[in-house]
Amino acid sequence: MNLSLLFIVPAITAVVILFTRSLQQARALALGGSVVQLFLVGNLIAAFQRTTSGLGDGVSDFVFQQRMAWFPSLHIDYFVGVDGISVAMIGLTALVVLAGVLVSWNVTKQPREFFFLLMFLSAGAYGFFISLDLFLQFFFLELAVIPKYLLIGIWGSGKKEYSANKLALMLMGGSALVFVGLLGVYFRSGSTVTFDWLRATGSIMPVSDQLFFFPFLFLGFGVFTALFPFHTWVPDGHSSAPTAASMFLAGISMKLGGYGCLRVAMCLMPEAAQYYSVYIVALATIAVLYGAFATMMQTDLKYINAYSSVSHCGFVLLGIGMMTRSSIQGAVLQMVSHGLMTALFFAAIGMLYERTHTRKVSELGGVMKSMPFVSTLFFLAGLCSLGLPGLSGFVSEMTVFVGSWERAETGYRVMTVLSCMSIVVTAVYILRAIGSSIMGAPRSAAFLQFKDAAWNERVAAAVLMAGILIIGITPFLLNQLILPGSEKIAQQLQRIILPL
Amino acid sequence: MNMFTQAVWIPLLPFLSFLLLGFFGKYLKGTTAGWLATVFLLGAAAISFNIAYEYFFLFGKDANGVYQTIVPLKMTWLQFAGGLSIDMGLLIDPIAVMMLVVVTFISLMVHLYSLGYMKGEERFSTYYAYLGLFTFSMLGLVLSVNLFQIYIFWELVGVSSFLLIGFYFDRASAIAAAKKAFIVTRFADLGFLIGILVLSSAAGTLDFQTLIQRLTDSTGEGLHTATATGFLGVSALTWGLLLIFMGGAGKSAMFPLHIWLPDAMEGPTPVSALIHAATMVVAGVYLVARLFGIFAFSAPGAMEVVAWVGAISSLFAAVIACTQTDIKRVLAYSTMSQIGYMMFALGVSGGSGEAVDGFTAANFHLFTHAMFKALLFLGAGMVIHAVHSNELKDMGGLRKQLPVTHLTFLIACLAIAGVPPFAGFFSKEAILHAAHLTHPAIYWIGIITAALTAFYMFRLYFGIFHGATSSHHGDSHHHGHEGDFFQKLPLILLGVASMTAGFIPFGNFVSFSGRPVELHTDLAFSILPVSLSLVGILIAAWFYRKPSEMPDKVAGFFGSVFTAARQKFYIDEIYLFITRKIIFKLIAAPAAWFDRSIIDGTVNTFGVAAQTGSESISDLQTGKVQSYAAWFVGATLLLIIVFIYFIH
Amino acid sequence: MNEVPLSHFLILSTALFFIGVFGFLSRRNLVTILMSLELILNSVNINFIAFNQYLWPGKMDGLFFTLFIIAIAAAEAAVAIAIILHLYRHYRSIDAEDVDTLRF
């Protein structure tokens, strides 16, 4: 399996889309590209299973490695490889991008550029997940920022310029922090300069340097994954973005941060991670609860989902910060699960908005009658968000809770319990949103005339639902993919070589 | 032993019906969807009865005549990296088999009954799909092998309850009730979840059998750590069990988490019969019974709490039930009261000796209660269809119009009142006996509750079927037929069950140790409760058989107590105060404000500062070449000076 | 001519240079600014010639540089005057203060 294909295919699709003449051509190409990509990812998963099954149980290694010199003078390589966790994230990306293309089927404004940017973004995300060279990874991370700015600024709604600026600037700021941290890794880990992830994890950075550089890396990636208090780009960015961009943003982009926090910040500086873990957990707990409470007061469906994303990404950080084996597993599960769920939620909100032209909870109501499919979708996304068993949210949240409980110190216990409380708050706001926008008496006669979902929307929803249900009903399938990787990361984090 | 793997079909058949109707229900015309679901459920019920027969009479016992716990199927569903795992499987033991029978039987009755009751509903097939989902979840709950499995299905029954309560989703009150039910039980489930975490981390397993074994083994390490560590002077184990009980109390509508149950009556009446009377609400009892070993052997403190919560709930609900006028609400409070009975029956029994009979008694009452309470609700559904109102004042003199309903309702009332030889008598006696042994105070509460129960049930009975025909609905005679055969059949079957269930030698089948026990029926002991019940019935007859002034006088006598009871002791208001005023106003609103003003404000301030800063710097950029030159020359000179004289 | 030390040439050229700078900064008319520029260039030329004469009398590089500077100065002056005329046509003024469209 040639990993480079994963980002080359979308990149080529993107470029070819630029030469199309009409919406029909552009979207057909984009769809074709994403379907091919989905097959590619399916093939990747199959190949991964085949390759790793020979390695024995619990062994996690990066397979399909490729290495080429890129900037030899700076020791920067083109170096890619995947383990189970990255494969899972790549699968998530493929599903969300496909669904994103489908829900944007009828973009009328500059469709060519729209699909170009979408594919371009996905290329960045794929590249990010396969990179094993930190500089290469950073390169792809940056690649995935600028298109968002354009997507929101051009195709957005509401105060889109403000949101686009805010999002791009905050994410850029995050990248800047990340880069400082990466330079720390580059110069201070090991005897020679290196951006090689594998080598950097093997060598030990002096603890004082770790303590200095860890916050840069973690906060930098934290901005991407809505770490409190760097989360405020999330509500504005999501609410202004067009549906597909929201899906991408919440579904994948926020996961870049979580993945980075885990893979880069934590793994490269385990001692510092231990030292800072209590702060991470505290911030995560605040994000979880505070995001949930703030959601209760929102009236715009997109804001509701955006704030709930803050809360749900808090679980990712909570799992990461707890640093136990199950909690890391839970964090990864939560990344995948939240990606699918929030994408579905945004898709459903987009479908509602397209028909009713409002996203205000108070102006909706009773759409269940005319749009049973969209309503069911919305309902399922909501249920997934509040952690209903059988849907993916339950699996991941419970894993995070179980993992967090393994930390027996009183402070960690308290924060675990506090985070658990969010399941109630989540239920409150989700049911409020569902109760007043989906159920209830139809707001007006016009509400009885809406058309239910079209085929493209149905397929998009089915793609995401399939993911959610597969994780929710048969979690062992995903679990066997990510378990070895999580174990390995947990081992790396348990490494205490130098006393603090 | 593997013959019990067929049990997997018991939950799967309703699930298939759910999938089928959920996806293709809209293409089915008329009552086809209902018949389809009923057939599926009939299959499930048949398998359940078969399993019950095989388990109780053929293969359940081991060589010593003790009922075994059989796990015919278990697979790892989710492996946690830390070592715990959530398993999915089937667990067959006496209480599970008993519950299988109850759930499938009542569900089948409700399926049949709804064919007529829900006919003509716009979302008929959706209704049956939801019923299927509920039945699936409830059966999955019953068959759980794993603490987390029970939690999973626990949540699923919660959501199906939400869907069914909110079935008439264009009614604001239905949505509110559905939300309330879900959120209140969810809050209780928070306790359940944390309880699971506490217990599992102490025992190192989530598997029921291993868990119970480890936490009751007084030499084991699990029990030692669980009791040695503690919080606020209470051991971790007791905390864990109390939190789990909190989950059970939420689902079973125990005081003070009961507030959702009366509102849940917004759902269609057959749903109330199935979910909010017979099956889901007893899940809490089932849960405590499942973990009974740990409660009884390792955490007597938690048992005490269970007993008192049950006792208080039963009395509390009985008092409120006497004052309510909506017949479904009366039944709802009655349900709460009866579940309180079961709960304290579990709570008062110890791990050994004669007191352990409380375990059997609780399950017995669960069984009989399911029969007569479902019957009461289905009967109430008939009545409501006949008069198109839930209010007692709109009813009266319906016994001629609804003869079958009348008769079966009377049977159910006698059963719940504990009049021999109806089913309730036997189970109640067993409970009171168990309470009498260890907790005299609770015994007296039970006695009073029993009398109140008799009173309010017959208040209902006389109010509906006797007395003056309500002028308000004098025209109700032309739709005065009682529904078709399939609506009456469940009433009759349940009526027969309510009459005869008491004669089942329940102790032979269900007991904590797995050995047969003899349930106590002692004439001398029975005189007091039975006579009190009869007094209650007589007072009700005196008050309500004919229109009379007595109820008002008595109400006046009790004054503010009556008003308070009528207002359900203001518990709802307290909850509203907490949610509206404290959670929304003092937590959520400030959080949202803080986010928009402080955090976002800080971000925006950075933005504004950068902008004004750059604007003020940009004033230097005049576009005038000479000013640039001036800066250039000045700066060059400065640099020269700096480099020559200050930096070498 | 050797009784005049090199430093006097340099002082002369420095003075001329800063007179040019002064003119460049203080005059407002574009033509006078151009004139100040010519003074600056000439001061450089004097330097080249003086260095050539005193420090490397065996070579001619200073001379050549001066030649090229003069040639370039001529080209510069021509282009500058063309620009000035164009600006004049556009703004009806050759005041440097009026020409400020080159900003944000």
Added chain:
Amino acid sequence: MSISAMFFYALSAAVLVSAVLSVTSRNIFRSAIFLLFSLISIAGIYFWMNYEFIAAVQTIVYVGGIVVLIIFSIFLTQQAGVSLPAPMKGRMIYAALASIAGFVLVVMQLLAHPFKVDNSVVASRGIKDIGHGLLETGANGYVLPFELVSILLLAAMIGCIVIALKPNSTTA
């Protein structure tokens, strides 16, 4: 002090005085004339130093070319006799201070620097030698800059025409 040296100082004084007058005069035409004097005096210094060719070029190019060009442009853009707008006082003071400071600074530096004056051989600097030097391709040859300058001049000529041309012939 010899006569020769006095010549030098007189020429220097002429250069500086007319330069100062050139940058301070309020009459633009006078300014140009003072510039002319200054440039001629510089040519005189070149003569005095025996750089006849440079002096000649200076006279021809500057005096005959550039100054004439400047005077033409003055005629084209300025009504004769109108005095220039007064320079801005603040800018003027700044310019004066900067210039004086810069002058002092540079003079201090160059007085402090020991230049190694070479009194040995004086190369012959006839027209012939200059011609050879300019067109020589060897180590000391300047043919490449020479060619570059010629291209530059051509480019400047074309550029001047393009820039000074009226933007649109139809509006002319």
